[in-house]
Amino acid sequence: xxxxxxxxxxxxxxxxxxxxxxxxxxxxxxxxxxxxxxxxxxxxxxxxxxxxxxxxxxxxxxxxxxxxxxxxxxxxxxxxxxxxxxxxxxxxxxxxxxxxxxxxxxxxxxxxxxxxxxxxxxxxxxxxxxxxxxxxxxxxxxxxxxxxxxxxxxxxxxxxxxxxxxxxxxxxxxxxxxxxxxxxxxxxxxxxxxxxxxxxxxxxxxxxxxxxxxxxxxxxxxxxxxxxxxxxxxxxxxxxxxxxxxxxxxxxxxxxxxxxxxxxxxxxxxxxxxxxxxxxxxxxxxxxxxxxxxxxxxxxxxxxxxxxxxxx
Amino acid sequence: xxxxxxxxxxxxxxxxxxxxxxxxxxxxxxxxxxxxxxxxxxxxxxxxxxxxxxxxxxxxxxxxxxxxxxxxxxxxxxxxxxxxxxxxxxxxxxxxxxxxxxxxxxxxxxxxxxxxxxxxxxxxxxxxxxxxxxxxxxxxxxxxxxxxxxxxx
Numbered sequence: 108x109x110x111x112x113x114x115x116x117x118x119x120x121x122x123x124x125x126x127x128x129x130x131x132x133x134x135x136x137x138x139x140x141x142x143x144x145x146x147x148x149x150x151x152x153x154x155x156x157x158x159x160x161x162x163x164x165x166x167x168x169x170x171x172x173x174x175x176x177x178x179x180x181x182x183x184x185x186x187x188x189x190x191x192x193x194x195x196x197x198x199x200x201x202x203x204x205x206x207x208x209x210x211x212x213x214x215x216x217x218x219x220x221x222x223x224x225x226x227x228x229x230x231x232x233x234x235x236x237x238x239x240x241x242x243x244x245x246x247x248x249x250x251x252x253x254x255x256x257x258x259x260x261x262x263x264x265x266x267x268x269x270x271x272x273x274x275x276x277x278x279x280x281x282x283x284x285x286x287x288x289x290x291x292x293x294x295x296x297x298x299x300x301x302x303x304x305x306x307x308x309x310x311x312x313x314x315x316x317x318x319x320x321x322x323x324x325x326x327x328x329x330x331x332x333x334x335x336x337x338x339x340x341x342x343x344x345x346x347x348x349x350x351x352x353x354x355x356x357x358x359x360x361x362x363x364x365x366x367x368x369x370x371x372x373x374x375x376x377x378x379x380x381x382x383x384x385x386x387x388x389x390x391x392x393x394x395x396x397x398x399x400x401x402x403x404x405x406x407x408x409x410x411x412x413x414x415x416x417x418x419x
Numbered sequence: 420x421x422x423x424x425x426x427x428x429x430x431x432x433x434x435x436x437x438x439x440x441x442x443x444x445x446x447x448x449x450x451x452x453x454x455x456x457x458x459x460x461x462x463x464x465x466x467x468x469x470x471x472x473x474x475x476x477x478x479x480x481x482x483x484x485x486x487x488x489x490x491x492x493x494x495x496x497x498x499x500x501x502x503x504x505x506x507x508x509x510x511x512x513x514x515x516x517x518x519x520x521x522x523x524x525x526x527x528x529x530x531x532x533x534x535x536x537x538x539x540x541x542x543x544x545x546x547x548x549x550x551x552x553x554x555x556x557x558x559x560x561x562x563x564x565x566x567x568x569x570x571x572x
Contacts, residue, residue, distance in 0.1 A: 121559075194536050196538065216528060216530055216557065217526075217557025217558040220532075220557050221532050221533070
């Protein structure tokens with residue numbers, strides 16, 4: 108088959124079609140079950156983290172190595188020429204002449220799009236400020252597929268910071284291809300941005316706001332928890348708000364058997380550690396899936412043909 | 420007083436007519452940003468046959484392209500641009516709303532990379548009912564057109 112992602116920049120989840128998303132999920136599953144093939148042999152991949160990251164950088168770098176590629180790069184922009192005042196345009200111009208692909212994270216929104224326009228090699232966005240983080244969405248999709256056996260027609264509740272959370276926005280965008288029902292549970296000041304609600308309405312996607320976690324727990328297939336950031340509230344307000352959006356094991360007694368709890372991690376207080384032992388907890392598998400989803404993405408971007416997809 | 424006498428005729432250049440009264444100064448600021456030496460004649464709050472009061476701007480020696488005119492689209496989409504040669508109108512078009520604004524406005528998102536790099540800012544225009552929205556090509560945020568207007572004069 109023709110691989111539609113070959114040499115494509117992966118900047119925003121909105122650049123990927125439903126078929127692209129399904130392809131990545133399918134290949135991630137193949138890699139998880141049978142291990143990856145050396146699709147990056149003889150490739151040098153630049154891993155450019157202009158701001159620090161734990162999971163994203165380590166799982167991307169693991170994926171590159173498991174696919175047989177070698178890495179150059181940096182894990183913190185403070186020791187690079189950016190510190191000396193070099194523009195991102197110039198940095199990317201230079202890096203793209205060294206490497207076969209660039210994985211980048213940058214604190215400013217739009218940086219990955221700009222880089223993709225300057226670079227002569229594919230750019231994969233590992234997070235651009237508060238904007239996009241497509242590989243997180245891909246691992247979320249793969250995790251949802253893995254635990255539910257399908258992406259179509261699922262009920263998903265998003266809990267916590269729905270205003271600033273880029274993982275929520277991207278996952279809502281991606282899942283919108285699959286006839287979902289969304290439930291949003293958030294303090295008033297952290298509701299989904301209004302332009303997002305409008306685009307869901309235009310697309311005819313079913314969604315509603317709920318006041319509490321309990322009614323969502325007994326209804327949904329996926330409970331997607333996010334962190335409410337302390338710095339957005341004064342301390343008393345935070346205590347009050349945080350207590351309404353904390354999940355513990357007792358609350359899961361009414362959950363459907365297939366219901367799984369996801370979280371992009373790191374969690375702070377919003378999921379009590381006693382949830383870890385329940386059959387509903389799935390966030391550590393989700394984090395592990397980051398490697399498979401990123402392996403799949405890298406293989407598809409860097410290799411014109413991917414043999415696993417022929418006998419999938 | 421005849422309307423045509425309100426601002427002196429020009430031999431070669433561009434006349435932007437039917438600017439809603441009050442937007443003339445915004446357009447003036449745009450033109451001066453494009454070319455600070457432009458020779459301009461301005462009429463404000465002139466009577467208009469169709470819409471009460473209007474502003475009018477005459478630019479001597481500069482024949483506007485449609486791209487030049489698009490710079491002013493947010494302020495006066497319905498204004499008419501008259502290209503003048505030998506005191507005669509040789510071409511006439513409405514400013515209209517372009518599909519994209521390239522390198523004209525800064526992004527209102529202060530953390531958007533487009534405000535800090537040499538490449539031009541870029542916005543896609545989306546119309547919804549009567550309102551206009553601009554979506555930044557880089558940070559992917561959508562803003563109401565009013566955010567791009569000068570706050571006060």
